[in-house]
Amino acid sequence: MSTDTPSAGDDESMTEAQLQARIEELEESVAELEADDDQKKMSIIATKGTLDMAYPPLILASTAAAFGYDVTVFHTFWGLEILHEERSKNLKLSSVGNPNMPVPNVVGAIPGMDRVTTKMMEKRIDDNDTATIQELLETSLDMGVEFQACQMTIELMDYDEAEFYDGVTTGVGAATALEDMADADIQLLV
Amino acid sequence: MSEAFDITETLDVKGESCPMPVVKTKNAIDDVPEGGVLEMLSTDSGSMSDINGWAQGTDGVELLKQVEDGDLYKHYIEKTD
Numbered sequence: 001m002s003t004d005t006p007s008a009g010d011d012e013s014m015t016e017a018q019l020q021a022r023i024e025e026l027e028e029s030v031a032e033l034e035a036d037d038d039q040k041k042m043s044i045i046a047t048k049g050t051l052d053m054a055y056p057p058l059i060l061a062s063t064a065a066a067f068g069y070d071v072t073v074f075h076t077f078w079g080l081e082i083l084h085e086e087r088s089k090n091l092k093l094s095s096v097g098n099p100n101m102p103v104p105n106v107v108g109a110i111p112g113m114d115r116v117t118t119k120m121m122e123k124r125i126d127d128n129d130t131a132t133i134q135e136l137l138e139t140s141l142d143m144g145v146e147f148q149a150c151q152m153t154i155e156l157m158d159y160d161e162a163e164f165y166d167g168v169t170t171g172v173g174a175a176t177a178l179e180d181m182a183d184a185d186i187q188l189l190v
Numbered sequence: 191m192s193e194a195f196d197i198t199e200t201l202d203v204k205g206e207s208c209p210m211p212v213v214k215t216k217n218a219i220d221d222v223p224e225g226g227v228l229e230m231l232s233t234d235s236g237s238m239s240d241i242n243g244w245a246q247g248t249d250g251v252e253l254l255k256q257v258e259d260g261d262l263y264k265h266y267i268e269k270t271d
């Protein structure tokens with residue numbers, strides 16, 4: 001019994017020291033988290049390669065870069081077309097499958113109609129001084145946006161990596177994308 | 191307090207549309223010295239809201255003034271640090 005009292009006193013002082021250490025530990029990790037939070041991140045998965053669908057990921061990526069975000073755009077399936085230096089300049093607009101198109105689907109399905117609707121869209125982009133896909137991609141690269149090309153779909157769809165824009169990251173897969181998304185403040189699938 | 195300030199640089203993005211006014215403003219402000227003021231001229235009506243949002247979400251910049259002058263939208267942004 002008599003030994004209990006001093007040991008209990010020891011325990012208490014130990015506890016206090018431990019608490020102090022714990023508080024310091026927690027303060028450190030809070031400071032780390034706050035430092036981490038200062039750097040905002042956005043992660044976009046780009047899966048489409050039509051002219052209209054190539055715009056949203058690039059507009060958001062360049063704008064987020066202007067906000068000082070760390071931005072990663074992971075391109076997979078048809079999204080790889082956006083990274084292809086030549087083909088990104090000639091992305092097509094589909095004249096079918098979109099009920100908001102000025103032509104009915106049966107007309108849109110006539111051979112050559114995709115070319116017509118694409119030309120119309122390109123003219124509007126030009127008349128409106130809207131940035132081109134190439135311009136947006138190069139601007140984003142200059143601003144430090146990381147463009148990644150999914151390795152599995154590069155091989156599946158038989159892309160030549162040398163034909164991508166300079167600065168595109170290859171040799172990445174779903175786990176890289178997932179890790180980016182887990183870390184990001186904003187995650188989008190386009 | 192007087193609203194007067196000296197303009198350090200002017201960025202003319204007349205005719206350009208989203209997202210270029212914001213993107214080019216960011217690139218231009220990077221070259222403005224601390225305490226300097228960037229004047230940005232745009233014809234994009236969306237720039238009034240976009241530049242305001244960008245300035246609020248970006249460290250080291252302060253939106254001093256926005257002026258709507260017919261089809262021209264003028265923005266004055268100070269580089270704070």
